[in-house]
Amino acid sequence: xxxxxKSAIAYATLCQVGIIVVEIxxxxxxxxxxxxxxxxxxxxLQFLSAPNVLHDLHELHNRLGSLPHASADxxxxxxxxxxxxxxxxxxxxxxxxERVVVAPLLFLARRLDVLDRWLVGxxxxxxxxx
Amino acid sequence: xxxNPAWLVALFGPALLAIVSAALDRDARRVRAxxxxxxxxxxxxxxxxxxxxxxxxxAEQAGASALRLDALSQILLPLPPLxxxxxxxxxxxxxxxxxxLGRTAAAAGACMLGFLTEWxxxxxxxxxxxxxxxxxxxxxxxxxxxxxxxxxxHALGALLFGxxxxxxxxxxxxxxxxxxxxxxxxxxxxxxPFHAWIPEAFDAARIxxxxxxxxxxxxxxVAATLVLPHASAExxxxxxLLALGTSVYGAALALVQVEARRALGYLFVSQSALVLAGLDxxxxxxxxxxxxxxxxxxLAFTGLARxxxxxxxxxxxxxxxEHHGGFDxxxxxxxxxxxxxxxxSGFPGTLGFVVQELLVHGAVQSFxxxxxxxIAAASLTALAVLRMYFSLFCGRPGxxxxxSLRRRESVVFAxxxxxxxxxxxxxxxxxxxxxxxxxxxxxxxxxxxHAPGQPALPAVAPPRAEEPLAR
Numbered sequence: 087x088x089x090x091x092k093s094a095i096a097y098a099t100l101c102q103v104g105i106i107v108v109e110i111x112x113x114x115x116x117x118x119x120x121x122x123x124x125x126x127x128x129x130x131l132q133f134l135s136a137p138n139v140l141h142d143l144h145e146l147h148n149r150l151g152s153l154p155h156a157s158a159d160x161x162x163x164x165x166x167x168x169x170x171x172x173x174x175x176x177x178x179x180x181x182x183x184e185r186v187v188v189a190p191l192l193f194l195a196r197r198l199d200v201l202d203r204w205l206v207g208x209x210x211x212x213x214x215x216x
Numbered sequence: 217x218x219x220n221p222a223w224l225v226a227l228f229g230p231a232l233l234a235i236v237s238a239a240l241d242r243d244a245r246r247v248r249a250x251x252x253x254x255x256x257x258x259x260x261x262x263x264x265x266x267x268x269x270x271x272x273x274x275a276e277q278a279g280a281s282a283l284r285l286d287a288l289s290q291i292l293l294p295l296p297p298l299x300x301x302x303x304x305x306x307x308x309x310x311x312x313x314x315x316x317l318g319r320t321a322a323a324a325g326a327c328m329l330g331f332l333t334e335w336x337x338x339x340x341x342x343x344x345x346x347x348x349x350x351x352x353x354x355x356x357x358x359x360x361x362x363x364x365x366x367x368x369x370h371a372l373g374a375l376l377f378g379x380x381x382x383x384x385x386x387x388x389x390x391x392x393x394x395x396x397x398x399x400x401x402x403x404x405x406x407x408x409p410f411h412a413w414i415p416e417a418f419d420a421a422r423i424x425x426x427x428x429x430x431x432x433x434x435x436x437x438v439a440a441t442l443v444l445p446h447a448s449a450e451x452x453x454x455x456x457l458l459a460l461g462t463s464v465y466g467a468a469l470a471l472v473q474v475e476a477r478r479a480l481g482y483l484f485v486s487q488s489a490l491v492l493a494g495l496d497x498x499x500x501x502x503x504x505x506x507x508x509x510x511x512x513x514x515l516a517f518t519g520l521a522r523x524x525x526x527x528x529x530x531x532x533x534x535x536x537x538e539h540h541g542g543f544d545x546x547x548x549x550x551x552x553x554x555x556x557x558x559x560x561s562g563f564p565g566t567l568g569f570v571v572q573e574l575l576v577h578g579a580v581q582s583f584x585x586x587x588x589x590x591i592a593a594a595s596l597t598a599l600a601v602l603r604m605y606f607s608l609f610c611g612r613p614g615x616x617x618x619x620s621l622r623r624r625e626s627v628v629f630a631x632x633x634x635x636x637x638x639x640x641x642x643x644x645x646x647x648x649x650x651x652x653x654x655x656x657x658x659x660x661x662x663x664x665x666h667a668p669g670q671p672a673l674p675a676v677a678p679p680r681a682e683e684p685l686a687r
Contacts (some may be wrong), residue, residue, distance in 0.1 A: 195472045198465070198468075198469060202411075206362075207361055
């Protein structure tokens with residue numbers, strides 16, 4: 087379902103790591119170690135060669151003059167398109183994290199910074215946000 | 217005092233010689249060369265105390281003598297001379313001044329003397345001397361408001377410390393005295409809500425004296441020597457909670473700073489608070505982690521501050537709202553900055569990773585919330601360091617101006633990086649003495665727990681001898 091090769095590799099890595107943890111839980115440490123070593127080497131090769139694959143694909147696009155296939159999402163019915171978008175954006179977890187955790191934390195930290203400056207009478211107690 | 221006279225001369229003589237040289241010689245470069253030599257001799261003498269404590273003649277002195285060398289002093293003693301050495305070796309030529317070189321030696325000497333004693337009066341003298349030297353050093357070039365702020369905080373800290381010692385001597389009021397001493401330590405270390413002077417000192421005063429004053433953490437030593445052996449469980453809990461909160465607070469505020477100096481100040485607030493929090497734990501691993509962090513944070517943070525100063529000497533005041541670029545012009549400085557910063561946040565392969573491993577593992581046993589807050593502080597520290605790194609070194613191709621490091625700067629930064637990485641790869645030689653120091657602190661805590669009228673502490677988990685890190 088992923089649209090870029092690096093995300094696909096990242097999800098494949100997660101899958102393999104899960105299997106390795108299961109192997110450790112089953113007491114198969116030697117198998118897990120071999121699996122880990124093989125996985126590291128193979129995945130490293132994939133990550134390093136991914137830009138080449140992308141480069142080849144772009145070359146193909148240039149020569150064809152268009153994408154090899156039309157994007158599928160426009161042809162999907164409404165609810166499936168939303169579901170596809172939800173999966174594509176990984177459940178909007180990044181945006182959710184930004185709104186629920188990061189933004190409030192930074193807001194609080196900036197207000198506390200103003201308070202700290204005011205405590206020592208430093209100029210910039212009412213400074214603009216960075 | 218019946219230590220080995222030759223060793224005492226080798227330890228304190230160089231500091232006196234550097235002070236005299238700074239007062240008499242008019243050539244600042246020659247004074248610097250003398251100071252570097254003195255700091256090297258002093259560091260070698262201090263390392264002797266760590267590796268061969270019997271040679272000092274102070275290893276068996278306890279209580280009766282003004283100077284003594286216990287397991288904690290053994291590992292802390294090399295810190296002041298090493299920081300002195302780093303400071304004088306890396307100070308840019310344009311900022312050299314003879315008085316400053318003399319003050320640096322005095323600050324290191326006062327700190328070493330403090331680490332060698334547990335006599336309250338002598339500790340108070342070292343406390344006052346180091347504060348006075350710090351204020352004197354900061355007074356040059358700083359605006360009057362900043363000096364006033366620093367003077368008020370330090371005068372208040374000294375008053376509280378003195379009053380606490382007097383009350384402790386009275387006997388019936390000893391508990392109140394210990395609270396006052398703790399308040400003084402919190403002021404000196406910059407624990408929330410007494411922290412505001414540290415970012416101000418980094419931002420508006422001079423970084424060199426501030427780092428030399430703060431990084432060895434004499435305040436933490438005072439707490440470990442005078443407070444921990446007698447403190448009630450409530451007092452320890454209050455200190456641990458304040459310190460933990462400060463470690464997260466400092467790292468979070470470092471994330472939103474627009475000035476590199478101020479961000480540096482908040483990073484230091486976070487790191488030093490974590491040391492105090494770890495020492496207040498009842499788990500051997502957490503206390504060992506705190507002691508290792510004491511050493512690691514002093515080295516890594518001094519290196520980090522020095523890299524920022526080197527960059528400032530080449531570019532002027534550094535703001536984090538823009539990308540300055542320049543990695544290609546000074547890769548060693550950029551790599552050193554990143555390594556020192558990440559070592560502070562527990563990056564694998566550095567001494568900081570060992571610290572995080574010990575602190576988190578040990579803290580979860582005695583104070584579960586501490587494990588979570590330690591990880592939160594480390595994560596925020598790493599984010600703040602990366603933000604600083606991207607702003608200071610990335611995002612723009614380098615110009616034509618040569619910004620490469622001088623040889624002595626390269627040697628110092630490479631040396632600190634080597635120590636942090638080697639100690640991270642082979643932590644045994646660093647962790648073993650720290651385990652002994654933590655055992656000493658836990659024995660003191662155990663004595664407190666069994667003292668009449670004191671609430672019993674949870675069972676102390678001594679550091680395991682078969683611990684892989686300690687091997």
